[in-house]
Amino acid sequence: SIPTAISVPGAELVYRFADLMPSPDTTIIVNCGGRTRSIIGAQSLINAGVRNKVVSLKDGTMAWHLAGLEVVHGATRKPPEVSAHGLQSAGEAAVRVAARCGIARIDKRTLESWRAEAARRSLYVLDVRSPEEYGAGHLRGARSAPGGQLVQETDSHMAIWGARVVLVDDNSVRATMTASWLKQMGWTDIAVLAAGPVDDDWETGPHVPRVLGLEAASAPHIDALDLRDRLAAGKGTVIDLNLSTRYALGHIPGAWFAIRSRFNVALAKLPSHRAIVLTSADGRLAALAAAELQAAASVPVMTLVGGTQAWVRAGLPLETGAIRMAGHADDVFLSPRERGQNREDAMREYLAWEINLVNDMANDDDHRFRIIA
Numbered sequence: 001s002i003p004t005a006i007s008v009p010g011a012e013l014v015y016r017f018a019d020l021m022p023s024p025d026t027t028i029i030v031n032c033g034g035r036t037r038s039i040i041g042a043q044s045l046i047n048a049g050v051r052n053k054v055v056s057l058k059d060g061t062m063a064w065h066l067a068g069l070e071v072v073h074g075a076t077r078k079p080p081e082v083s084a085h086g087l088q089s090a091g092e093a094a095v096r097v098a099a100r101c102g103i104a105r106i107d108k109r110t111l112e113s114w115r116a117e118a119a120r121r122s123l124y125v126l127d128v129r130s131p132e133e134y135g136a137g138h139l140r141g142a143r144s145a146p147g148g149q150l151v152q153e154t155d156s157h158m159a160i161w162g163a164r165v166v167l168v169d170d171n172s173v174r175a176t177m178t179a180s181w182l183k184q185m186g187w188t189d190i191a192v193l194a195a196g197p198v199d200d201d202w203e204t205g206p207h208v209p210r211v212l213g214l215e216a217a218s219a220p221h222i223d224a225l226d227l228r229d230r231l232a233a234g235k236g237t238v239i240d241l242n243l244s245t246r247y248a249l250g251h252i253p254g255a256w257f258a259i260r261s262r263f264n265v266a267l268a269k270l271p272s273h274r275a276i277v278l279t280s281a282d283g284r285l286a287a288l289a290a291a292e293l294q295a296a297a298s299v300p301v302m303t304l305v306g307g308t309q310a311w312v313r314a315g316l317p318l319e320t321g322a323i324r325m326a327g328h329a330d331d332v333f334l335s336p337r338e339r340g341q342n343r344e345d346a347m348r349e350y351l352a353w354e355i356n357l358v359n360d361m362a363n364d365d366d367h368r369f370r371i372i373a
Contacts, residue, residue: 001075002057002064005031008079011128011147011174013041014048014097016079018089024051031057033337035354037152044177047100047372048093062336062347087171094176101180101372104191105172111193114164115141122163126150128178129169139193140201142168143209147178154185165190186368211284219278219290220302224314227252227277227304237270240308241280241289244329245338250318252279252311256326260289263296266326275300283307 001007008016013030021028028050030041038056045054057063065071082090097103114123127138128147138144145157147167158165165187167175175192182190196202222230230236231254238255240247247257258266270276278293278301280286286303294301304310312318322329336346361367 001072002031002061003070003072004077005072005075006077006079007075008041009130009146009148010037010041010044010151011178012079012130013044014050014093014177015090015173016082016086017045017048017050017093019080019083019086021052026052028052028054029057030054032060033335034060034062034351037148040151040181041148044181047097047180048177049096050093059351062351065337066344066347087173090173091171094173097180098172098176098192101183103176103179103183106166106191106193108193108195110191111166114166122160123166124158124163125166125168126157127168128174133170135204135206137197137202137204139168139195140203143207147174150178151181151185154182154187158187161186162189166193167191168193168195170194170196180372184369184371186370211288213288214284217287217290219287219294220300221287221305222277222302223305224311224316227311228314228316230275230277235274236277237274238277238279238304239266239270239293239326241278241285242308243332244322244325245332245334246281248320248322250308250320252308253317253319254324255279256324257322257329258326259331260285260292262327263289263293267297269326273299275302277302277304279304279311280307282309 006020008020028042028045030038030045032038032041035056035058038060042054042056045052061071098105111125114121117123125139125142126145127134127142128145128150130146131144134144143157150157165179165182167179167182167190169175172192172194175194179190179192227236227238231238231252238252239258240251240255241258241260242251244257247255251257256266256270276293276297276299278286278290283304283306286307290301290303306313308318336343336350339346361369
């Protein structure tokens with residue numbers, strides 16, 4: 001980040017704005033890594049009717065870096081908790097945005113009727129608060145999709161055009177701001193629902209999606225402590241199917257990184273006489289892939305129950321680094337900021353591409369964007 005910046009993800013901006021501002025005369029500069037989120041964030045504040053002057057930092061942290069200015073790594077500054085005054089101010093702003101963008105609010109009875117129709121009409125119920133708030137308690141059946149990232153990476157959360165979309169939070173502010181952008185992006189059947197722990201269908205913990213095919217997975221398995229003993233005796237090799245970037249951040253000591261679709265390539269690099277224990281973040285991908293690996297391997301294949309997360313919960317250590325790569329790590333597109341070489345060239349290339357999107361849009365006759373002036 002740039003020095004003095006405070007982390008306020010997109011959907012949080014209007015919600016936390018009043019408690020961050022020392023004065024209506026303070027100029028507000030919204031920043032992101034490049035361009036997209038800073039522009040959306042700045043426009044969100046303008047749409048909400050704040051009195052301050054609001055601008056976005058042109059080309060974001062990349063431009064700051066390219067100018068030779070100091071970039072802060074490991075920044076931790078966060079906004080204060082929302083006060084009663086801040087919540088009132090944010091609520092009034094959300095009402096204005098809802099009226100401007102035609103955002104509907106629904107009650108629990110309407111949601112239940114839509115859920116009853118979900119076999120005929122697809123329905124997404126998404127909690128747009130922070131992952132921490134979601135984990136502490138959320139509406140049963142809602143999935144976590146923090147509002148700023150839902151707007152930025154919509155295709156990661158919603159795949160079906162024409163589906164009904166219900167955005168949930170505890171007071172409608174963050175849901176309304178998120179809905180205002182999704183509606184401009186073409187998601188026309190979208191509504192907001194406020195829910196809290198006083199409701200009957202309130203639950204805690206992470207969302208656990210149903211994984212197709214997981215019930216039929218039947219590979220032998222091993223728990224974390226047994227795996228520790230097997231590795232200490234030199235009687236096993238671990239293959240980790242996590243994303244290469246996450247593998248580098250932490251994996252079981254001695255594990256190899258591999259890509260599921262290239263098991264034959266990976267096996268050629270592994271010790272040929274050891275049994276293989278397949279793991280992934282939570283173990284589910286490993287369970288799905290075990291039969292494919294067993295068909296290609298000449299040694300027994302097992303899976304780690306609960307995956308690498310179970311290893312950590314057992315109090316066992318991880319190691320870091322992109323080491324023991326049994327396949328080319330091209331599974332993740334690295335942003336220019338994440339690249340080890342030619343970062344500046346990649347930044348310039350990315351920014352040129354993004355700036356030219358305006359021209360590309362002018363020649364695109366099937367997009368659904370309808371920006372509200």
